[in-house]
Amino acid sequence: MTSLLDRYRLMARMRAFEDACAEGIRSGELRGELHLAQGQEGIAAGMVDALRPDDWMVSNHRPHLHAIAKGVPLFPLMAEIYEKAVGLAGGKGGHLHLFDPDHRFSTTGIVGSSLPVALGHAYAARLQETDDVAIGITGDGGTNTGQFHETLNMAAIWSLPLVVLVENNEYAISVPASEVIAPPGIAGRAAAYGAWGRRVNGIDVEAFAAAFDEAVAHARSGAGPALLEATCHRFRGHYEGDPDVYRSPAAHAEMAATGDPILIARARLLERAEADESSLDRILREATIEMADLLESVRAAPAPDPANALTDVFARAEP
Amino acid sequence: MTLRANANLSELIAQTMEMEMERDPRTLLIGEDVGYSGGTFGASRRLFRRFGEWRVRDTPISEMGFTGMAVGLAMSGWRPIVEIMFTDFFGVCLEQIYNAVAKNRYMSGGRVAMPITIRAAGGAIGVAAQHSQTLWGMLAHLPGLKVVAPSNPYDYRGMLAAAIEDDDPVVVIEHKGVYLEKISDFALGTTIPEGRYTVPIGQAAVVRPGGDLTIATLSTMVERSLAAAGILAAEGIEAEIVDLRSVVPLDHETVVASVARTGRLLVVDEDYQSFGLSGELVSRTVEALGPSGVRGLRRLAEPDVPIPAAKSLEDEVIPSVAAIARVARELVA
Numbered sequence: 001m002t003s004l005l006d007r008y009r010l011m012a013r014m015r016a017f018e019d020a021c022a023e024g025i026r027s028g029e030l031r032g033e034l035h036l037a038q039g040q041e042g043i044a045a046g047m048v049d050a051l052r053p054d055d056w057m058v059s060n061h062r063p064h065l066h067a068i069a070k071g072v073p074l075f076p077l078m079a080e081i082y083e084k085a086v087g088l089a090g091g092k093g094g095h096l097h098l099f100d101p102d103h104r105f106s107t108t109g110i111v112g113s114s115l116p117v118a119l120g121h122a123y124a125a126r127l128q129e130t131d132d133v134a135i136g137i138t139g140d141g142g143t144n145t146g147q148f149h150e151t152l153n154m155a156a157i158w159s160l161p162l163v164v165l166v167e168n169n170e171y172a173i174s175v176p177a178s179e180v181i182a183p184p185g186i187a188g189r190a191a192a193y194g195a196w197g198r199r200v201n202g203i204d205v206e207a208f209a210a211a212f213d214e215a216v217a218h219a220r221s222g223a224g225p226a227l228l229e230a231t232c233h234r235f236r237g238h239y240e241g242d243p244d245v246y247r248s249p250a251a252h253a254e255m256a257a258t259g260d261p262i263l264i265a266r267a268r269l270l271e272r273a274e275a276d277e278s279s280l281d282r283i284l285r286e287a288t289i290e291m292a293d294l295l296e297s298v299r300a301a302p303a304p305d306p307a308n309a310l311t312d313v314f315a316r317a318e319p
Numbered sequence: 320m321t322l323r324a325n326a327n328l329s330e331l332i333a334q335t336m337e338m339e340m341e342r343d344p345r346t347l348l349i350g351e352d353v354g355y356s357g358g359t360f361g362a363s364r365r366l367f368r369r370f371g372e373w374r375v376r377d378t379p380i381s382e383m384g385f386t387g388m389a390v391g392l393a394m395s396g397w398r399p400i401v402e403i404m405f406t407d408f409f410g411v412c413l414e415q416i417y418n419a420v421a422k423n424r425y426m427s428g429g430r431v432a433m434p435i436t437i438r439a440a441g442g443a444i445g446v447a448a449q450h451s452q453t454l455w456g457m458l459a460h461l462p463g464l465k466v467v468a469p470s471n472p473y474d475y476r477g478m479l480a481a482a483i484e485d486d487d488p489v490v491v492i493e494h495k496g497v498y499l500e501k502i503s504d505f506a507l508g509t510t511i512p513e514g515r516y517t518v519p520i521g522q523a524a525v526v527r528p529g530g531d532l533t534i535a536t537l538s539t540m541v542e543r544s545l546a547a548a549g550i551l552a553a554e555g556i557e558a559e560i561v562d563l564r565s566v567v568p569l570d571h572e573t574v575v576a577s578v579a580r581t582g583r584l585l586v587v588d589e590d591y592q593s594f595g596l597s598g599e600l601v602s603r604t605v606e607a608l609g610p611s612g613v614r615g616l617r618r619l620a621e622p623d624v625p626i627p628a629a630k631s632l633e634d635e636v637i638p639s640v641a642a643i644a645r646v647a648r649e650l651v652a
Contacts, residue, residue: 056391056394056395058391087428088427088428088430089426089427089428089430090428091428092425092426092427092428093426093427093428097422097426097427099423099426099427099428099430099431100430101394101427101430101431106394106423106427106431108418108419109418110414110418113387113414113415113418113419115384115387116383116384116385116386116387116388116390116391116415117387117388117390117391117394117415117419118391119384119387119388119391120387120388120389120390120391120392120393120394120395120399121391121392121394121395122391123388123391123392124391124392124395124396124397125395126373127347127373127374127397128395134391146381146383146384147383147384147387150379150381150383150384150385151384151387153379153381153384154378154379154381154384154385154388157379311429312424312425312427312428312429313424313425313462313463314424314463314465314487315424315432315485315486315487
């Protein structure tokens, strides 16, 4: 089992990775929307024990940390986010559309659409008679799409090995979940499908890891789908550049002080005397340096050849 | 596998899927009423009994969910055939079709394949606006999808087999007006070889030679155009008829070569006129031959109205044999 110290290191690397991504927005190297998951590291870092290389994961529009958790190599991952020729998709997907079939990872940029795709992987696992599971990830906003219902219903009637992971960061762009979701919480909807359901504090990496292990074990056992709701905070706006007028400075200060999974893990490590301040600081510094070096090598990589814009629509070029 | 002497088209489609599913164990069929009932038009009969519920899956009425499921299946190495009962229901699952099915290969830089066949019944048989569309123009507008609409039994088998073995997503628009027609009653393609064969996607066929005008069309309008050509021939007008067979890829070269001989093009299309196949084909022909290379151009398509229910109204908006003959006459005059 991954130690809390290792999870702390992973979370620090995840945050530094996204800091390095955000630099591209500030510098103008990246255009368009970049959706960061800073504040949600507890969830991604909590997934690593339960996941196997053969499990499939389908992520959403905030996919970087999930990709890291699934083992997607960081260089092609960041290079794709920076739209480089050596990126996962040669710059055709960008940060919203990350595909790494070698690591059984994909994304969709459309809210809610990840879940039916994960359902397909779960169906395939049943067809192949393996005990692989599929993880479909959405946010609280995605649970208001019909696909959430359709997916859980089909997974339940066919007892498919699917984990629907809901990262409930309380905001669908700017609209609070409490104003647009009728029942209290999301995990309770599992009962409607006779599925396993649980709500867990996603900023507590250990609590999340335990719940995720259980959800995956349930799905892997052949007992049908699991719905895991992880509460968390999105520190950044919906995208980099979002003026974030829907949350007050006080709310941000509160999140940073009490809702940061890295700080919570840090306090626990100190309390348990599993690490001291200086070693934890060193981990943060090392993560920053690692990702700065990574960014430097990504920046040095060439942009895609313009001629490639016209390839890969079909398997073979049209006659 | 041989077909019954009086087999209908839906039986041929079912048998084609049976052959393909037997040939490739990664192929499976998912959709509404494809299992127990054997398909609304009988186009998947026997398959459920033959291959079982895991390869022939009756789904809930969840087009978005099961179309997305096909995306995950394809990425997991399977080759799903998805039946969207009527083309009109594409609206329910279009998100998965145009954002995932059509784009995942491109967005992954070619690393992900989407060998998905989407079958749907299109066309008008008196079921009005929400159950009568063909929509191939709309689907063809979205990059990443191949779109085919066969006209005769030989092509229905060969193009469906080609779609299923294709590594790219192919939408096959079948016409609900001909599912129950006997194979022997079609005008063309009534001889079906016993062994497996494919018809390449993207090659039009000249199904009737003629020197006075070119009629480019597809699906059931091929038969109507042939009937119209018979009327015209009695009047001394020889129409050359090109069965396009697929909208994407669009074999405009065959059309252009024909128009280069005849000088005139009439596109007959059972789809809405504006922003669709007919305009596209006319454009490509003019681009290829130049404005002076063509003596006349006409389109006969649905006049940009929803399809009405009453027979007299439907007949007015769906190209008829008489209308095809009339417009052809005007074009040649």
